[in-house]
Amino acid sequence: MKATLRRSTGALLASSLLLTIGRGATLPFMTIYLTRKYAMTVDTIGYAMTIALTIGVIFSLGFGILADKFDKKRYMLLAIAAFIAGFIAIPLVNSVTLVVLFFALINCSYSVFATVLKAWFSDALSSTEKARIFSLNYTILNIGWTVGPPLGTLLVMYSINLPFLLAAICAALPLVFIQRYVQRIVVADKENSPAAWDPTVLLHDKALMWFTCSGLLASFVGGSFASCISQYVLAIADSEFAEKVVAVILPVNAVIVVTLQYAVGRRLTASNLRPLMTFGTVCFVLGLLGFMYSGSNLIYWGLAAAVFTLGEVIYAPGEYMLIDNIAPPGMKASYFSAQALGWLGAAMNPMLTGQILTHLPSASLFMIMIAAIVMAWFLIQKGMRASRRKEIASL
Structure with a gap:
């Protein structure tokens, strides 16, 4: 560099x-x-x-x-x-x-x-x-x-x-x-000539649509997990135990992200993105199951948070790489902006969590989130296939 x-x-x-x-x-x-x-x-x-x-x-x-x-x-x-x-x-x-x-x-x-x-x-x-830099930024x-x-x-x-x-x-x-x-960066200086700026391209890119929908579901699961967990514990226990749980899961989450995010993220490539995103999905599922069965054991809460966070450290740079791989030169900010719509999932999490805990059994919250992250993985696969078809068609 x-x-x-x-x-x-x-x-x-x-x-x-x-x-x-x-x-x-x-x-x-x-x-x-x-x-x-x-x-x-x-x-x-x-x-x-x-x-x-x-x-x-x-x-x-x-x-x-x-x-x-x-x-x-x-x-x-x-x-x-x-x-x-x-x-x-x-x-x-x-x-x-x-x-x-x-x-x-x-x-x-x-x-x-x-x-x-x-x-x-x-x-x-x-x-x-x-x-490497995407992962470093997420660590920061x-x-x-x-x-x-x-x-x-x-x-x-x-x-x-x-x-x-x-x-x-x-x-x-x-x-x-x-x-x-x-x-200042001039995109035209890059090897590939930049695409003409045309926001309507976003509406016709099926890969972008699948990746954005996947991000919406993934951010619902991981974007506000601390507040979601606190709401859950308040529903099954009391505020005193909720404070203890949050005091355990937040440091565990922070330590794992800070220590592993850069090391894991820098190894993401276009060739290994699919299996690593699959592994990240498995970690999310296991972590959510761990939360569901942790009960009053703070050690189990910490272990579940550790496994859950492994999924987070893979998904964070992985989602950036998915969009970067399909965004044409001259349209990078537009594509990343479309991806940012996925954060609506995190914004809606507190309200949806409250509704689920009010009207359904408490454990159903994690079953719904497991279904959401599995669907997010499925949409990533569809997006990758759409991206590959687009590449073949452009040859």
């Missing part, structure tokens, strides 16, 4: 870490903020959070697709500026509606940054470097989520507004890093 490319990659990874720390320091405390300042009930807060997350994902699709028409470096700077504006505005307004809209802006701008970041890596890096995201919430906990003891200030400060540094150290 050239020195300029290495410096650009380092600056972008550092920016990804800082933005995630800021988001991690605020997102877990939004419920507390809405309760203290606006006296909202728990169910109302749940709807407000789901609305904000959903709006953010949907709008990020449009803005992410447009990123292919503009300089990606400048686009990331604009997304970060919007990210900062949202965090500055929330403590200053005195309206629940405005808070939800600014929170949606934060989620939209963060999603746009993450999408364009992946597109930049996809355009700039060689095929052997992409899996988990470090950010490990560091952010404790910082938010510390700051909220002094003022409910301080986490928002921390997020704005953390996001200000990436503005400097990206402006000074990140080089």
